[in-house]
Amino acid sequence: MVSVTDLQTMYEQMVTARHYEERLVDEYLVGKQPAFDISAGPIPGELHLAAGHEASGAGVCMHLRDDDTVTAPHRPHHIAIAKGVDLKRMTAEIFGRKTGLCRGKGGHMHLFDPDVNFACSGIIAQGCPPAVGAAMAAKKRNTDSVAVAFLGEGAIDQGGFLESLNLAAVHDLPVVFVVEDNDWAISMPKDRVTDVQNGAQRAAGFDLPGVRIDSDDATAVYEAAGEAVMRARDGNGPTLIEVQVHRRMGHFMGDAEAYRSEADIDRAKQRDSIERLAEDLRSHGVTDDELDEIRERAHERVEEAISWAKEQPEPGPEEAYENVFTNPPTQAATDGGSAADASGDADETGGDN
C-alpha cells in the first residue's frame, strides 16, 4: 500500500512538472509572438510538453534509485523531474547554455544526466534498446539495479520496441517498459495505426506480463510499477505497463491541432491526475494548507531553476568541436589534418615516415 508520504512526494513531482512546463511555455513564447517562428527567442527548436502525463513519470520513478536507468522519449520533462535529474542544469540545457546538462549540445529532446542514469532519444522507440542494455549490464554485474524505458503509444508499432521486448524476455532482463498512451501520435489517433485495444497486449506475444492502467491515477501507476520494478529487481524479468494519460496540449508548441475535436481536448483537460491526487491526499487527512505549501515549494524550485538557467553563459563557438569523442584522435577531423601535422602527433598515428 502506498503511504501518505509517498503520495505527497508524487504530488510534489507532478505539480513541479506541470508548473515547470507552464513556465517553459512563457519563456518559449518570448520572441515567438505575434508570429510564431520556431527558431526565434531564448528557447528555439521543437518543444514537446507533457501536461497530462505526470502521473506516469511520478508513479513509476517513485520506485527507482539513482543507480536505476531511465530512458525517455521526445516528451521527457515529467520523467526527468521524477527521476531526479538536476532541474537547474536541465533548464540551462533547454535554454542552450554552457552549463546545461549537455553543454548546450542536446536540448530538450536529448537530456542526459549520468548522475541519475537518465538519457533520451528523440527517435521513436529508440530509447528501448539502450534500456535493455543497462539491464543487461546490471544482470552481468549481479547488481540489483533495473532499467525503465518510457515510450508513447505511437511507438508500440516500432521495431526498436518490439525487438527490445523479445531480447529482454528471452534473457529475463530487469527492464520495465512504460507506454504512455495519450491516444495520439501527433495527428494520428491510435485506432488508425494499430488494431490492438491497448499497448499492454503486445506483451502476450513475447511471453512477458502486460499490465494496462486505464486511468492516469498516480496511485494505480505506483502500485503496478511497484510490482514490475520488484519483479525486475528480484531477477524475474521484464514487464510491460501501459498507462492511459492525456495530452492536454498540442503535440509540440505551435501545433494548432486542427485534426483534433474541441470535445477531445476538453475531455483530456477534465481528467486531471493532479487534482485527483490532491483529492486522495485530502481524503487521507492532508489539509489544503499543506497542499498549498507543497505547491509553493514546487513553484519556488521551478523559478529558481529558470532564473539560474537564464543567467548562464552561452557556449562559445569553439565548443562545437568538443565531445565528438571521449578520446579525440587528433584535430584531423575538423581542420583537414593541419593541426595534427603541426603538432607532430601524426607520426604516432602510424604514418610511414
Next chain:
Amino acid sequence: MATESRDYTEATETDRELTMSRAMVEAIAWEMRENEEVFYMGEDVADYGGIFSSTTGLLDEFGRDRVMDVPISETAYLGAAVGAAQAGMRPIAELMFVDFFGVAMDQIYNNMAKNTYMSGGSFSVPMVLTTAVGGTYNDAGQHSQTLYGTFAHLPGMKVVVPSTAYDAKGLMHSAIRDDDPVVYMFHKRLMGLGWMPSPSGPKTGVPKEDYTIPFGEADVKRPGDDVTVVTLGLHVHRAMEAAEQLDDDGIDAEVIDLRTLVPLDTETVLDSVRKTGKLLVVDEDYQSFGVTGEIVARAAEGALDDLSAVKRLAIPDVPIPYARSLEDEVNPGTDDIAAAVRELHE
C-alpha cells in the same frame, strides 16, 4: 548536359508565385489525378497535411486510400512502398525527417536501391521517397541533418534536392514518372512554412501546367567570372546572398545549384571551373567523405590544369549541436561563404 544557356522565361512566365511546398504538392496532385497507381503514405500526411506541408490538401481531394497515414513503422511502410513499386504501382512514401532513415535503412539501401540491379534489371522500383532535411532552427543532432552524401553514396537511388518552387514542381513530376527510386529531399527552411520563415529566394513563379526538369542538369543561378560556388538546397540562397555582397566589392562569383546529386551534372561544374579556375563547394552535410569531396574530386579529375584554388565549406564532422551559438558555428552562413570566396579570390 550543361545548361548554362537554358531558358526558363517561357516556363516561368507567370505572375503566380508559389511556396516550395505548394509547388511540390501541386505536382503530386497532378500526377495522382493522371495516374491511379500513384499514392502517398507517411506519418501525419493525411489530416495534418505533412509536418512540413508536403501533402496539404491531398486528403480532401484523394481520400484515405490514396493519402495514407501509417504507423510509426518506417521499416514496414518504406519496405511496403518498395513492394508496391515492384508490383507496378507508383508509391510516394514520406520519411518525416531524413534523420529517421536509421530505423529503416535496410529497406532503403538493400531493397529499394538494389533490387533493380540484383534482379539483373528484371524488376524496377518506381517509387519516390520524400523526406525533410536540414537545420537552422535548433532542433539538434537527431532532427537537423541533410545526409545528402549518405544517400548519394549508395548506388541505385536518384537523389533530388530542389531549392526553388519552380524546381520543386518540375523535379517532382520527373521523380514520380521516373522508373527508378528517387529520394526527394526538401529543405524545411525552404518550404515557405508560416512557422519557419524562408529566405525570399525559394518562392518563385510556377506555371499551372505540368512540366518536368530532367535529372542531371545543374542550374547556373548567377553567372560570374572570378570564383565558382557549387552548392545545393538552402545554401543556394546563402551563396546568392554572398555573391551579391561580393559583387559590391567587385568580385564576380558564379553560383551553381546542383539540383540533383544522382545523376550529377559534372559538365556544368567543369565548364565553370575552366572559366574561373577557382572552386568553392558549400554543403550542409558533413564534410568528410561527402558532397564537397566528390565535387572537388570531379573538378580535379576533369579540369586539374585549370584549377588554381579549391575550398570547401560544410558541417565540420560534428553532430549538429542544439544551442544557437553552436549550430551557427557549424552550419556555413552567408558570411562564411563570402569570406571563403574572398580568400580564393586573393
